[in-house]
Amino acid sequence: MSLLYRIERHLRRSGLTASAFGREAMNDPAFIRHLRKGREPRPKTEARVLAFIEAAEGCASDGEGGACGA
Secondary structure (H helix, E strand, O other), X not given: OOXXXXXXXXXXXXXXXXXXXXXXXXXXXXXXXXHHOOOOOOHHHHHHHHHHXXXXXXXXXXXXXXXXXX
16 A cells, blocks of 8 residues: 555545645645655655554544543
Protein backbone atom coordinates (compact mmCIF):
# COMPACT_ATOMS: atom_id res chain seq x y z
CA MET A 1 0.00 0.00 0.00
CA SER A 2 1.48 3.35 -1.01
CA LEU A 3 2.09 6.15 1.45
CA LEU A 4 -0.24 8.51 -0.40
CA TYR A 5 -3.01 5.89 -0.35
CA ARG A 6 -2.58 5.48 3.44
CA ILE A 7 -2.69 9.25 3.92
CA GLU A 8 -5.79 9.66 1.73
CA ARG A 9 -7.55 6.88 3.63
CA HIS A 10 -6.63 8.52 6.94
CA LEU A 11 -7.95 11.87 5.70
CA ARG A 12 -11.30 10.30 4.81
CA ARG A 13 -11.56 8.53 8.16
CA SER A 14 -10.41 11.43 10.32
CA GLY A 15 -12.01 14.34 8.49
CA LEU A 16 -8.70 16.24 8.48
CA THR A 17 -7.93 18.45 5.53
CA ALA A 18 -4.74 17.78 3.59
CA SER A 19 -3.14 20.99 4.84
CA ALA A 20 -4.09 20.27 8.48
CA PHE A 21 -2.60 16.78 8.21
CA GLY A 22 0.59 18.12 6.68
CA ARG A 23 0.88 20.78 9.36
CA GLU A 24 0.29 18.33 12.23
CA ALA A 25 2.34 15.41 10.89
CA MET A 26 5.22 17.19 9.16
CA ASN A 27 4.95 20.88 10.07
CA ASP A 28 4.41 21.45 6.32
CA PRO A 29 0.90 22.34 5.14
CA ALA A 30 1.93 21.68 1.51
CA PHE A 31 3.27 18.18 2.20
CA ILE A 32 0.33 16.25 0.70
CA ARG A 33 0.05 18.59 -2.27
CA HIS A 34 3.68 17.82 -3.06
CA LEU A 35 3.08 14.07 -2.71
CA ARG A 36 0.09 14.31 -5.04
CA LYS A 37 2.32 16.02 -7.60
CA GLY A 38 4.80 13.15 -7.48
CA ARG A 39 7.23 13.94 -4.68
CA GLU A 40 8.90 10.81 -3.29
CA PRO A 41 9.51 11.08 0.47
CA ARG A 42 12.68 9.82 2.10
CA PRO A 43 12.38 6.63 4.17
CA LYS A 44 12.61 8.58 7.46
CA THR A 45 9.85 10.92 6.31
CA GLU A 46 7.64 7.99 5.34
CA ALA A 47 8.23 6.35 8.71
CA ARG A 48 7.36 9.59 10.51
CA VAL A 49 4.09 9.95 8.58
CA LEU A 50 3.11 6.32 9.16
CA ALA A 51 3.86 6.66 12.88
CA PHE A 52 1.66 9.76 13.02
CA ILE A 53 -1.21 7.92 11.31
CA GLU A 54 -0.86 4.85 13.52
CA ALA A 55 -0.82 6.99 16.66
CA ALA A 56 -3.85 8.98 15.52
CA GLU A 57 -5.81 5.87 14.57
CA GLY A 58 -4.82 4.20 17.83
CA CYS A 59 -6.11 7.18 19.77
CA ALA A 60 -9.36 7.17 17.82
CA SER A 61 -9.97 3.53 18.68
CA ASP A 62 -9.20 4.05 22.39
CA GLY A 63 -12.57 5.66 23.04
CA GLU A 64 -11.50 7.81 25.98
CA GLY A 65 -8.17 8.68 24.46
CA GLY A 66 -6.14 8.25 27.64
CA ALA A 67 -2.76 9.81 27.00
CA CYS A 68 -3.82 10.56 23.43
CA GLY A 69 -6.35 13.11 24.60
CA ALA A 70 -3.77 15.06 26.59
